[in-house]
Amino acid sequence: MPLLRIPSRRRLGPRHEQGSLLLEVSVAMGFTALLALMVMKASLLALSNNQWTIMQTLTDAYLTRETALSNRVPLADLTGATSQWPDATADDPPKLQQPVTLGKLVNGKTVEATLTRFRVNETPVPDADTGIAVWRLHSVLAYQVGEKQYVKSRSTLRMQ
Amino acid sequence: MNRGIFQSHVRRTPAGFTLLEMSSAMSVLLILAVALVVMLQQHVLFMEMFRRQSFLTVEAPKIGNLIGRIINHTDHYFVYGSKADALAGAQPVLTGGSAVRLFFKSADQETEERLIAVEPTAAGNALRFYSWRADGSETSWTISNRIANAQFSSDQGILNVMLQGPNGEEVTYGGGAR
Numbered sequence: 001m002p003l004l005r006i007p008s009r010r011r012l013g014p015r016h017e018q019g020s021l022l023l024e025v026s027v028a029m030g031f032t033a034l035l036a037l038m039v040m041k042a043s044l045l046a047l048s049n050n051q052w053t054i055m056q057t058l059t060d061a062y063l064t065r066e067t068a069l070s071n072r073v074p075l076a077d078l079t080g081a082t083s084q085w086p087d088a089t090a091d092d093p094p095k096l097q098q099p100v101t102l103g104k105l106v107n108g109k110t111v112e113a114t115l116t117r118f119r120v121n122e123t124p125v126p127d128a129d130t131g132i133a134v135w136r137l138h139s140v141l142a143y144q145v146g147e148k149q150y151v152k153s154r155s156t157l158r159m160q
Numbered sequence: 161m162n163r164g165i166f167q168s169h170v171r172r173t174p175a176g177f178t179l180l181e182m183s184s185a186m187s188v189l190l191i192l193a194v195a196l197v198v199m200l201q202q203h204v205l206f207m208e209m210f211r212r213q214s215f216l217t218v219e220a221p222k223i224g225n226l227i228g229r230i231i232n233h234t235d236h237y238f239v240y241g242s243k244a245d246a247l248a249g250a251q252p253v254l255t256g257g258s259a260v261r262l263f264f265k266s267a268d269q270e271t272e273e274r275l276i277a278v279e280p281t282a283a284g285n286a287l288r289f290y291s292w293r294a295d296g297s298e299t300s301w302t303i304s305n306r307i308a309n310a311q312f313s314s315d316q317g318i319l320n321v322m323l324q325g326p327n328g329e330e331v332t333y334g335g336g337a338r
Contacts (some may be wrong), residue, residue, distance in 0.1 A: 065334030
């Protein structure tokens with residue numbers, strides 16, 4: 001009875017050895033490809049999130065100016081013929097639409113959007129005889145993130 | 161017993177791999193290594209891109225929040241070309257200002273004055289807020305030291321603060337409409 005039997009490579013069988021490298025390589029390549037795809041997907045997701053955040057920063061900043069301006073504009077100008085917030089029901093055109101520059105991205109690329117302004121008479125009917133006119137000034141900003149278009153708005157109540 | 165040991169020595173097979181096997185293995189390892197290096201490079205590139213965009217994603221909203229809280233409580237303001245002009249009470253400007261004097265109405269109807277100014281630092285510029293104690297001594301804090309520049313302007317009755325980032329970014333906040 002043999003005390004020590006060292007199994008040789010031949011004893012494992014030639015059929016088992018043949019092609020094992022190819023199998024291991026295929027598995028390794030598969031894992032690498034999977035890892036690459038996962039990393040790429042995570043990076044693209046982070047990139048789109050960043051793009052979204054940047055657009056929120058720029059649009060929020062632009063709308064702080066719109067809010068300030070809508071609070072500041074004199075009522076005589078607001079209800080005048082050349083109002084920056086036309087009356088949506090009475091004026092022609094009923095709204096003011098113009099392209100605006102929101103700001104600049106990294107490396108100075110400008111970001112554009114479309115601003116729409118209009119005002120709506122919100123004077124309560126029972127108070128009509130008091131001579132008080134209440135206007136709601138709407139500023140609507142339409143912007144694009146990737147392929148999709150989004151809209152953000154602010155409104156200000158002014159009383160005359 | 162001895163026969164078994166003898167048999168194992170007799171049946172020795174040649175150890176190691178053939179040149180073809182080694183070449184194949186090394187080629188594949190090389191391909192895998194290159195793929196991983198490319199992935200790492202790409203990841204580093206993305207991280208660098210995110211770092212460059214951090215002014216607009218992180219810093220600008222914080223500055224805008226602070227600036228908005230301050231200037232929206234201002235009773236009135238004056239824009240100056242520089243902090244020195246503002247302190248000296250020089251002629252105010254409408255555009256291209258580097259400092260703004262802000263006047264607030266206190267609860268007892270006293271007027272309190274504050275100052276926001278762009279100041280040069282070793283890394284670029286900083287936006288600083290100044291106020292004065294009752295004894296006249298100055299106190300200040302930094303709104304942000306990650307800006308490349310900032311400009312104040314008064315347009316259509318509102319105060320605009322245009323922030324410039326370190327990589328050419330620009331964002332403008334408005335307020336001060338009271």
